[in-house]
Amino acid sequence: MTELRTLKVALLGCGNVGAQVARILIDDAGTLAPRTGARLELVGIAVRNLDAEREVDLPRDLFTTDAETLVKDADLVIELMGGIEPARSLILSAIQNGASVVTGNKALLAADGPALYEEADKAGVELSYEAAVAGAIPILRPIRDSLSGDRITRVLGIVNGTTNFILDQMDSTGAQFADALAEAQRLGYAEADPTADVEGHDAAAKAAILASLSFHTRFDLEHVYCEGITRVSAADMAAAKEAGFVIKLLAIAEKIGNGDGSEGVSVRVHPTLLPREHPLAAVRGAFNAVFVEAENAGELMFYGQGAGGTPTASAVLGDLVSAARRIVLGGPGRIESTTGHVPALPIDAATTSYYIGLDVADQPGVLAKIAQLFAEHGVSIEIMRQTIHRDADSNVESAELRIVTHRASEAALAATVEAVKGLDVINSVTSVLRVEGA
Amino acid sequence: MTELRTLKVALLGCGNVGAQVARILIDDAGTLAPRTGARLELVGIAVRNLDAEREVDLPRDLFTTDAETLVKDADLVIELMGGIEPARSLILSAIQNGASVVTGNKALLAADGPALYEEADKAGVELSYEAAVAGAIPILRPIRDSLSGDRITRVLGIVNGTTNFILDQMDSTGAQFADALAEAQRLGYAEADPTADVEGHDAAAKAAILASLSFHTRFDLEHVYCEGITRVSAADMAAAKEAGFVIKLLAIAEKIGNGDGSEGVSVRVHPTLLPREHPLAAVRGAFNAVFVEAENAGELMFYGQGAGGTPTASAVLGDLVSAARRIVLGGPGRIESTTGHVPALPIDAATTSYYIGLDVADQPGVLAKIAQLFAEHGVSIEIMRQTIHRDADSNVESAELRIVTHRASEAALAATVEAVKGLDVINSVTSVLRVEGA
Secondary structure, three states, X not given: OOOOEEEEEEEEOOOHHHHHXXXXXXXXXXXXXXXXXXXXXXXXXXXXXXXXXXXXXOOHHHEEOOHHHHHXXXXXXXXXXXXXXXXXXXXXXXXXOOOEEEEOOHHHHHHHHHHHHHHHHHHOOOEEOHHHOOOOOOOHHHHHHHOOOOOEEEEEEEOOHHHHHHHHHHHHHOOOHHHHHHHHHHOOOOOOOXXXXXXXXXXXXXXXXXXXXXXXXXXXXXXXXXXXXXOOOHHHHHHHHHOOEEEEEEEEEEEEEOOOOOEEEEEEEEEEEEEOOOHHHHOOOOEEEEEEEEOOOEEEEEEEEOOOHHHHHXXXXXXXXXXXXXXXXXXXXXXXXXXXXXXXXXXXHOEEEEEEEEEEOOOOOHHHHHHHHHHHOOOOEEXXXXXXXXXXXXXXXXXXXXXXXXXXXXHHHHHHHHHHHOOOOEEEEEEEEEEOOO | OOOOEEEEEXXXXXXXXXXXXXXXXXXXXXXXXXXXXXXXXXXXXXXXXOXXXXXXXXXXXXXEOOHHHHHHOOOEEEEOOOOOOOHHHXXXXXXXXXXXXXXXXXXXXXXXXXXXXXXXXXXXXXXXOHHHOOOOOOOHHHHHHHOOOOOEEEEEEEOOHHHHHHHHHHHHHOOOHHHHHHHHHHOOOOOXXXXXHHOOHHHHHHHHHHHHHHOOOOOOHHHOEEOOXXXXXXXXXXXXXXXXXXXXXXXXXXXXXXXXXXXXXXXXEEEEEEEOOOHHHXXXXXXXXXXXXXXXXXXXXXXXXXXXXXXXXXXXXXXXXXXXXXXHHOOOOOOOOOOOOOOEEOHHHOEEEEEEEXXXXXXXXXXXXXXXXXXXXXXXXXXXXXXXXXXXXXXXXXXXXXXXXXXEEHHXXXXXXXXXXXXXXXXXXXXXXXXXXX
């Protein structure tokens, strides 16, 4: 032990995750050292307020408000402040000083990752960020290393625990979105302002990161189509359930042939119907999972806790030990992962199956009219089911039509739905939801 | 592209997996090169019989029977021959010549891994073997790297597709073991001689590898308690199902406190009851999955195809590209993973819950007698359920008693079962099965 060198670790931020990282670095120093080949010495923790309450009892003398100075004296910098600035400037400063950086800052990576990766490459240091996607789940390293000899064709991820908790509540209790959200807030799974989660923005940042690594091309937020879960109703949930599906908010990145021999990648986030037998359908509560389809490996799934201080700290520490081993062993950084150059495709180029719910007039010939209209738009129907409801009091009949299509483009589907709305036999279009994994 | 260096790749063995590895190296050379930072040139394939039928059409001039010479001229050697010799000698020869080695040979690793790892460390080359456990699933690299800053407490793996297929058939159709095995053989999931699979030997080799990486200590086959699935009956399956469980063959490695402050690791393979809600319970057919519990990360699961030429080739290629990147970037090997020194524990030291089925006399006081006996042996009962059957013709009543215990040691349970057998009110002990994940 005594002959091991010491690497200085600076921690920026001491919230939920940061406090746990500090605790582990201190408590587990003895077991981390031999695994790493070096002692990892926590030399300081930069915070805004020295007197803030912390979840973990940490030595007072580690804290400082002077992040700039702390960063300049470290071999390894862990950035867990979140937000764009000063996180970006501090990371750049660390890289320029020759430190390797570990971050969990998905917003920064989605907004400005490419510039940071380039700086790290130039400086020959590592910039790693396993904690930015799906918390504790090792997903970025397996995509980058384990699947480096394969071709990923599609990634489907449940990467936001808040929305998965809400949708799971709606599915299991029949609750409306607003009630399930309130329950999630009460239990601490959703924030007071839940916008970033329920509108899909958090998942979109993760989708950009997953797509970039999976397809060896740099995608950022502007390439991601994003639709949240606020419009998913209890009726949608019930209809999906009856048809053997569950509704999940998925981050999707998939390679699509353009028909002319060229290829592109569709990156998107939206509520999605999944067959109940699909491995992702069993991901309950606030858990996360990423389902990867590759040409040779076939179907893979990675499952675990997507948030929380301690689980996310595990991912940060894994990156830290790996970066430290690299420093001990020598050798500059890693091979660039952006060797592919596939374009990002607009949402209109994506093809999925669709589930469409229609409130229709109970007249003869309605089904034929609608089927004809779908055919005219090139959208093939896989399943069509009509249910007649009779009001016991009024004796008035109403009909509900549920359609599952074969794979169709967003554009064709949108045109079909527009046309359907114009039919006189249609009272309303009650739901339009995408289906994956069928 | 033109300025990239070339690394020579030698392939030993051209069976199921080897043929797919060769195909991918040839067909995907263009996409692999930029990801690797070098051209990977397949310089030869060593086989026993030059004229054997291959699954894939490969250039004839690549084949040779002279493995020794082939190995001496390669930067990277892929060993997919299986068996102990000549695989071991060829791997040692490759390492001594400074080549990095990728292998999928679990039998060799379980029998003689430590000696090979040491040679690789001395020579400063990589010896990687992701394909040896759970086929296409990236599990060894995540354990080694992603969880390097965490403490794994337990690993539960479905790592043998043949037995999972058989147990899944028995669970879903009610078939007996022999019939499910015959079906698996008919479909190509089981070999003509299924011993290595159904007796748990294949899973035991994988358990030794998983335990070694998870607990930073070298375990080999002699440390693994092994019990196959041949004695699992349709009645066991039905009873498990009724009680809300499914039976899986699990490879288990878990850290256990010895009560005196010291710790050890129990490594074992046996049929195990899992609650139907457990993520591993949903792993159907020939799929594999590894469930990992770590102090900080919590529960993680890795799921995918555990066998098959193309999926396993994906894992081999991932190792190959990673080893090649290391050669390109420079830097010697990796940090030793055997920094822990926890002892392997005998099966008697393992504690699990147990499911016990008893055929008992239908008399007053039987439950009390049995409960008393469990208590005397220090085995705590969690659930006890009695079902009375009345034969309609004879009007004779028989009673079936099903007990689920709290965690108990193998030793305490064995003593309890022995004592139960001696009770006059017991007709027979119909099943004793371990329970995990409850």
